[in-house]
Amino acid sequence: MARMHTRRRGKSASRRPARSTASLWVQHSKEEIAALVESLAKSGRSAPEIGLILRDQHGVPSVKSIAGKTVSKILEEKGMAPKYPADLLYLIKRAVRMRKHLSSSKKDTLNRTKLLHVESKIRRLVKYYRGRKLPKDWTYNPETAALLVK
Numbered sequence: 001m002a003r004m005h006t007r008r009r010g011k012s013a014s015r016r017p018a019r020s021t022a023s024l025w026v027q028h029s030k031e032e033i034a035a036l037v038e039s040l041a042k043s044g045r046s047a048p049e050i051g052l053i054l055r056d057q058h059g060v061p062s063v064k065s066i067a068g069k070t071v072s073k074i075l076e077e078k079g080m081a082p083k084y085p086a087d088l089l090y091l092i093k094r095a096v097r098m099r100k101h102l103s104s105s106k107k108d109t110l111n112r113t114k115l116l117h118v119e120s121k122i123r124r125l126v127k128y129y130r131g132r133k134l135p136k137d138w139t140y141n142p143e144t145a146a147l148l149v150k
Helices: 030-042 047-058 063-067 071-078 086-104 109-129 142-149
Strands: none
Touching (some): 030 047, 030 063, 047 071, 063 071, 086 109, 086 142
16 A cells, blocks of 8 residues: 555546547537637646646546546647646645744644655656656756746
8 A cells, every 4th residue: 555645545446437429418528628628728827736626616527538638738729738737736835825824833743754754755757757847957946946837
């Protein structure tokens, strides 16, 4: 069992059911979903936020099952893809907040430990994305990361 820096026991039975076709009750077409994704991206939403909005407000359970491609692929085709992956940016923002907290609270050892965990997750993701969505020579540096997320 691979537990990464947590006391919980995983996400048992939290996957979506495997289904390759769109549900019959979905009323949107491929073109409508692509237009919705584009308009939400123009308003400054990230790919995960777009997926949540489509699910909660428009009744689209899975963009991939209806449009045949993910939100990220649709954004890439429209030329609106972000420079850095969203999961990496969220972890970097979290690390920056933790470092800011540590600068004023020197004795918070639990936060220092959790910062190490977050930064190890960042390095693991950078290793995964290097050469794909990140340049070959990109490395995580906390000082430049603070500038990246601002």
